[in-house]
Amino acid sequence: MNPDEGSSTPRRSRGLAAVELDGDLVVYDPADQVLHVLNPAAALVWDRCDGTTTVAEIVAELSRWVARPATDLAGEIAAAVADLRHLGLVDSDPPAPRA
């Protein structure tokens, strides 16, 4: 995960509807009239995409939850965010300005 990715603050796209079924999340995009199934891990990442939490913070939080080193998870979570962005489920906000 490069520094720009780590400092980006992805945000769940507006107007989506979601329901949980057995840990999976079914997300409906009314604009495109498309449904997506997120597995529990992807659902957890999507849930943390609130527009203020950075990807690095999401990695740190999930690393505590699943008791795995952040360095192991960083690549997977960055890929998950990229997938969610590609599906239109998170907005492509620009990275937060560096201090």
Next chain:
Amino acid sequence: MSPYRTARFRALGFDFAVDTGDAAIGRHLDAALGALRVPGAPCHRYSIDGAGGGITLSLDGHRLVAVDDRAAALSHLLWDVNRRAIEAGGLRHLVLHAAAAEHGGQVVVLPGPSGSGKTTLVAALVRAGLRYVTDEAVALGLDDRLVHPYAKPLDVDAGSWAVLADLAPAADPDLAPYPKDQWHLPPASLGSAPLASPAPAILVVAPAYRPGRTTVLVPAPRSHTLVSMAEQSFNFGHHGSRALEALAGALRRCRCFRLDYADLDRAGELVLAALEEVAAAGTGSEQ
């Protein structure tokens, strides 16, 4: 030919009767649509006029189509009724492309595209003792999340005639060339009264007719079942998030399976066993 006026019918929200100079057609429709019969005056009137050289189908005085024979007139009228029923029923329901049958106040839903074998399977289930709900359009209440009755005639295509041979309609020279390529079976011909009041679904089985393959019932995740049912529905996009909530709410009570079948008897046994198991468990939500 003397005029024939059918009973009044209500198909989901669509309310109609049929006038025709052809009494054989009128009698056929009264039988086929008998489960949808309601008292009183209809809101809409079809008319079927002409014979021999051409038959015209109209609704409320507006010509819909001209066809060559009685079989085509019947098929087109029943297709049009179903289309308008789905449209009218879709105002208050999520209408799923599915068949359904009921037992003990609980419904098994059989979603699938045309040709998946859902009409054949629901006919087999009803002959095994379940009550008929529908063979084509399951109306799921957006508010109560219950399956609402829509006991339309079963449209049995020629490909299924051999396995349902005992249900073949009696030949009627006055209706020739019906049945040309489709039977319109009254639910009563299956030997049980159809579902009369809304009931919860507890089992979803998505059939796929696969000739030559082993018949198997395989558990399916509710999430993927929801997506498949939504994609097969007639109006999910119209109701959007409300439909999503209603379908998810209904599916939380259900166990879900995929059924690949070539052997109709074996398929019926597997569905009945699953229904018995889910009913005995008291709820499908423990999957």
